[in-house]
Amino acid sequence: MPQDSPMTAKPDRIRKGRKFDQVLEGARDIFLRDGFERASVDAIARAAGVSKATLYNYFPDKRLLFSEVLRRECDRQAGAALHEIDMAAPAETVLKSAARHIVSALLSEFNQAVFRICVAESDRFPNLGAAFYQSGPMRLRSEIAAFLREATRRGELSVEDETLAADQFAELCKADLYTRRVFRLDNGFAEDEIRRVIDGAVAVFLARYGTDRTRPPRLSPAAGP
């Protein structure tokens, strides 16, 4: 039973107030929508369904509220990883499904919003960039690198510099799509656009890092001329 009765014997409860989470949620909505500068504290309080006094009861100022919100969102983002992929499947299968996960995560509304804010505010909030990097790109890279190492051990791939290869793979997944999304030229992409990029990424990657077992027969236009 989800009883959140605020009286659990004594004030060993650190949680400063009943509406603490509401404040964070409202702040997240407004900050992600408007950015730090344009988000007004009044708007946040309104969105949180809370009075401004209550808000300032929890957080001493706007900056700290912002930092806390972004820190949490970075953590949240870190959860959405590639864990569910069956790393024991054939390399090409793993790469393809990883690519699909990466693409859809990168293009998601949420990731875009957090990315935008982190980029824009990274000078005023120096730790922000690092937080985002570690919660997103860095985790992704180490997961991919671990897989590459394992696949190399199995003889399916031949990767010496796993971190470089992992970065390359992630970058290949961005091709075109990400840029267009970041600059708001498109907000949705057709399935065949996505497949084109994913298949292209896997093909390029395997051409370089595949072994004889996994490298596809060269589909070069050598057939052509």
Place this chain on the structure above:
Amino acid sequence: MPQDSPMTAKPDRIRKGRKFDQVLEGARDIFLRDGFERASVDAIARAAGVSKATLYNYFPDKRLLFSEVLRRECDRQAGAALHEIDMAAPAETVLKSAARHIVSALLSEFNQAVFRICVAESDRFPNLGAAFYQSGPMRLRSEIAAFLREATRRGELSVEDETLAADQFAELCKADLYTRRVFRLDNGFAEDEIRRVIDGAVAVFLARYGTDRTRPPRLSPAAGP
């Protein structure tokens, strides 16, 4: 309807004011440093060595001044292209020197600043994203694509989808470096870090798109170099 270009209209030397360029320069400095929201018009006027009244004589409001500044900076950026590269050299040479140009351009202070602003303000200034995209990534891509087409004709490469391949190459050049730069984890990179990425990018690219003439002997672990 507000006139956004003081140089238009009839006479030749109408130049709405002697200090027009000063204003643009000052505005560029401040906007690129502080972004749109945090840049105050007073600061811009001060940086331009001009009174606020003069500034508002040229531009009806802050938004339009901003748009004009960014439009010019995008144009300026477009100039710094790959033209000077000798496209007739062997493919690997061309790719390597192109990669070096791309990397140094991407990591430059100027490009970072413009990128940041475009990303942050792309929703409030919808045409901004497109302007940046066309002046930067898109030009780059079409130049690379043109080279790939030519190299394929020469039989040095074997590329079917030139735009995809061009995007992939540009993405490969970003690996790791760009992310770290954008999030301000580093502001300078050692020469061997850069070379590692560039060589890696070219190797991956040639493994997929090279022909027997240009594809390097596979450096797979089985076969020694």
Place this chain on the structure above:
DNA sequence: CGGAAACTGAACCGCCCGGTCTAGGATGTC
């Protein structure tokens, strides 16, 4: 020289913002 046009500096306006404060309303515990 003389007058128009460009430019200046500063004061000024209205607005909104971050942040404070107060008087009072719920709520729950003894």
Place this chain on the structure above:
DNA sequence: GACATCCTAGACCGGGCGGTTCAGTTTCCG
């Protein structure tokens, strides 16, 4: 009922902002 705690609505403050105005100065050019 009394007390304590949390919360609320909104008035309030100082300040910075974008933008305007204006009286006076500089520059340009015939």
